[in-house]
Amino acid sequence: MSASALLASATHPTELYALVRYILTPTPSSISPASKKSSVSPSRSPTRARCYHFLNLTSRSFSRVIAELDDELRHPVCLFYLVLRALDTVEDDMTLDIARKAALLKDFHNKIYQKGWKFMDSGENEKDRLLLQEFDVVIEEFLTLDEKYQKVIADITKRMGAGMALYIATPTPEKPRYIEIETTPAYNTYTHYVAGLVGIGLTDLFAASRLEQPQLTSPANIELANEMGQFLQKVNILKDFLEDLQEGRVFWPKDVWSKYVPEGRSVDALAEEQHQDVALACLNELVVDALKLVPSCLSYMSLLKNPTVFQFCAIPQMMAIATLDHFYNNPSVFRTTGTKIRRGLAVKLMLASTDMRSVKKQYEQYALSINRKNADAVGKNDKDKSFMKVAVACADIVKWVHAHDETQLVPAANNGWKFDWVVAVGLVVIACALAMGMLPTVL
Amino acid sequence: MAKQESYLIIGGGGFLGKRIVELLLESPSPPEVYILDLRKTFDNPRVKEFIEGDITDPVAVNNACKGRTVVIHTAAVIEGFPTPVYWKVNYEGTKTIIDACRKQGVPTLIYTSSASVTYNGQDLRNGTEKDPYCEIHMDTYNETKAAAEQLVLSSNGGGLATISLRPAGIFGPGDNNASKGLYDAAKKGNWKFMIGDNSTLFDWTYVDNVAQAHILAAQNIHRPGVSGEAFYITNDTPTFFWDVPKYLYNELGYRNTLHTRIPRSLGLLLGSVVDALVAILKPIRKINPTFTKFRVKVITNNRYLNIAKAKDVLGYSPMIPLEEGLRRTAVHWKAFDDAAKAAEAN
Incomplete structure (x- = not known):
């Protein structure tokens, strides 16, 4: 644990607390x-x-x-x-x-x-x-x-080996990269091979160990496991755009980026400062694609019964949603490599990955956070057409959390009108002043 | 089918009714379509007859229903009328229509209700049709809609099959309520304000989807277990409340919208004050405020519904996604705005 991590979290008290707790707690089974x-x-x-x-x-x-x-x-x-x-x-x-x-x-x-x-x-x-x-x-x-x-x-x-073999290539003058993904379906297949399969394999291991129920490997749940892996991989692919580009690999699907790069240019145009608007628009379209996987990830995690398995699965997921929140509409994706979420935040999220209730709370907060950034960005980038899609994807996450909120009591129709009536009468004097055209008439 | 279906769309000159008429006429094998409305609002040679008449007039309604196989009742007064008018049109009018259907032997009646019959500002997540009617309705419109819906549903049987549809937040190009309200608000300069922190989900429904649901209801009503039921109809895409205004304002050319946030608590307080003022001034002057406590509650609570019943029973699924519906609506208001500006310039 470095002092710089503590310093980076200096303005985030909850992270500082988490860091200190993390340093002081011995690893349970090192x-x-x-x-x-x-x-x-x-x-x-x-x-x-x-x-x-x-x-x-x-x-x-x-x-x-x-x-x-x-x-x-x-x-x-x-x-x-x-x-x-x-x-x-x-x-x-x-x-x-x-x-x-x-x-x-x-x-x-x-x-x-x-x-x-x-x-x-x-x-x-x-x-x-x-x-x-x-x-x-x-x-x-x-x-x-x-x-x-x-x-x-x-x-x-x-x-996985067979899948990877389908994507490797020798660079040629026409196709100068080691990996280039043409279409969104190919992007989905690629992330299935390199990460979805990890989710599937882990699920098989969990079930084989009997720490989890055999039903965890039902076809529907295996698809959720696949999406768990895909989500992590897609977040990494978004975050590591520049690093991958410099190493001759482009995982962003061509059918998406080609809509944004200037005529006659290739994907490297996105890394240029003068094309920041299109680069961000492209990034945000792919963020939507990743966000759509989140409800499946939540569904998968909610199936887990064993606390250690749960935590093992939840920690990387929490890091990924936090990373997505950090990099959504963020030009640093195209400027610097190796940026990560603050160590303090990472530790805080690890400590919050212990149970589904806490995970749901974090996801709801991240969905709201991304949605807030989305709303703030409206109208600031003409190239970005993803506003409503981001909004709907974030809403779907919150909707999932609502639907799985066992603590929520069904609220009786709220007819608690009388008490407020008293308050209102007391405020009539102020009201008269305000009513003289000073009230904002929203809607 | 031996005989061609013959539809009467009551309120077919209105925003929703007109879309029902158009979708029916666009279908591969269109039925006969009649319209009953107060005033003739458009000409369409494919409409069999556009009857001008009042739904509170039994003679007019009986004449219009005669020989029809389906009656779709979308007519209502929505806002700006004295209380007795709501009861006369929304409730008594519906009663007149039910009686006429019985008398004329019309086998099918589809009634346009509202999702607000069970909603008065509470936090509502994934509400289902099992939820009870409100004890206290937010306004007379909803109260009369709820009363009329109960009448429609309890009239099911004995040769007349009825369904009540409860759309939530209907909008579309030229609607008189949701998007018009937002357009007017923007024009008044209220595109700068929002109440709450935009963390609650709200259901909207594009008009074509509501129209489609009516047609599906009519087509499926005679299958077992379908008639006598109420169905919520939405776009099945709840979004954070302010994202929809934000989208429309942006399309209309407003920038940096909704930057001033009024906290929920302050909004509720101001709303209560307005309500109190309205109540106090009621004997002297009738005010229709836009900033009421109820509105603040609607905006800052979740209000979205589970439409599994409509999907499973009616085979409903929103044809037009929310974003496409909003795009079309924005195009309409943009054109409207340009026209208004051009008129001003001349």
């Missing part, structure tokens, strides 16, 4: 290889320790979230994460020959059963190349998992 009642592997195995080392190395925020999980699920989820992280590192690697990359992506679900397999040829710049170089360790641990968990992980790895 990430360590030696978990007391681990169901699968013997404690203190060196390969297991190495896996958690990689987990901490590749994702600090995720390792913290995994730490909250029940012992039964922690190890399978950890390995699920590491396998997919390795797959992702292959996908991201621009130094690999395209044919070799595609073959490896498609075959990765077999590699995880090959004891001793590792991959030494990742590009120098791949930050997680070490994971692939020592992947034999991950395989070792994967093979200690209960077969029901292995099956889920292998199945998702197979589907």
Whole structure:
């Protein structure tokens, strides 16, 4: 925890409080290889320790979230994460020959059963190349998992690898990017492969562990799980536009951005200051697309029964809605890379991710916040046609919260008129003054 | 079907009635369409007959109903009349129509009610048709609409099938209420003010969707369990109250609208004061204020309905989405405004 995080939250007392609480509270079951009642592997195995080392190395925020999980699920989820992280590192690697990359992506679900397999040829710049170089360790641990968990992980790895292979490309003069997504349906399919499948796989793991009901894997609920993943991915795709563009990847669908870029220009025009109006209009159209997933995400979370599973799912979702609120109509998407929500806010949201009631409250606040920004933006950007669509998407979130508000008492028709009548009579004097044309006659 | 359907649209010269007439005539196999209204407001050669007549006149109503297979009753007085007129037109008029349907053997009567028969300013989320009528109605209009609806529904049976539709917040190009109110407010300079923090949801319904619901009601009424029922009709897209005015004002060219926020509590207080003034001055002068406590409550409470019943039973689904309806409405008022300005310039 850095002092800068505290400083950034200095004007947000609730965040300061959250930060301090977070610093003072020990992690409930800190990430360590030696978990007391681990169901699968013997404690203190060196390969297991190495896996958690990689987990901490590749994702600090995720390792913290995994730490909250029940012992039964922690190890399978950890390995699920590491396998997919390795797959992702292959996908991201621009130094690999395209044919070799595609073959490896498609075959990765077999590699995880090959004891001793590792991959030494990742590009120098791949930050997680070490994971692939020592992947034999991950395989070792994967093979200690209960077969029901292995099956889920292998199945998702197979589907995701095959999906990723459809999208990779070698840059050519006509198509200068590694990834370019043509249409909105392709955007939906892509986010399904790289993130929706994570939601689906996790759901299968939850059910397999019996910490959640088997009904969680019904087709309707699997679709909700898919949308959970898609929402997270789409928020990241929006936020990381500039960074991805600089690395030669464009995930924003062409059928959307092409409506906004100037004639004859490509998507990089959005990053130019003189095109800020169209860039924001394009961003906001994609924000609407992401916001529409939120009711499904809420529905999914409301199905979860196990508190540790709930928290595990809710934390990233809360971060995502907060991120969307931050980046909606925000020019910084096109100016700077690596901007994140304040650490203090992140911690506050983590602490608020413990139960559905608190999550609903936060979502309602974010929906209102985005709607407020939306209303303030009306008429300030002629290119932006998303006003009513953002408004309706925000309203749909609040409507969902209302419909699932079990605390709400059905209010009796309010006929409490008499008391106010007394107040009103007392104010008649003021009234007379005001009535002389000073009253704003709204409506 | 052996015989062509023959529709009488009472109030067919009005805003909603006219759209019902037009949608009926645009349908693939249009029925005969008759209109009964106080005054002839438009010419349409496809309308069989535009009868000028008063719904409080039994002779006129009986003549108009004779030979019809469906009567759709959309006529009502809405605002600006003394209390007895509301009862005479909205209640007695409806009674006259029911009697005429019985006497003339009309098998189907569709009545245009209002979502406000169950609403008097309370916080209402996902309201259903099971909600009771208001004990105290917000105004005489609603009171008479509720009384007439009960009359219509209790008349169901014995050869006459009835349905009551309860649209919420009807708007459309040239409506006389919702969008006109907003247009007039903007003209008065009130586009700057809003009450509350825009955190409550409100239902609106585009006029074509309401018209469509009437036609569906008439077509489905003789299926089991449909007649004798009331149905809420909305666009199924509740939005934060001020977003709709904001949209329209923006389309009309106003910028930085609704920037002055009057807190809900202050709004309620001011509304109470106005109500008190109106009550005190009642013996001397009749005032129709626009800023009342009721209005403040409507704006700052949720008011939206669950239309599952209309969807399931009538097969209703709003054809025109909210945004498209608003766009068309804005185009109308923009043209109206341009015309008004041009007239002023001359």
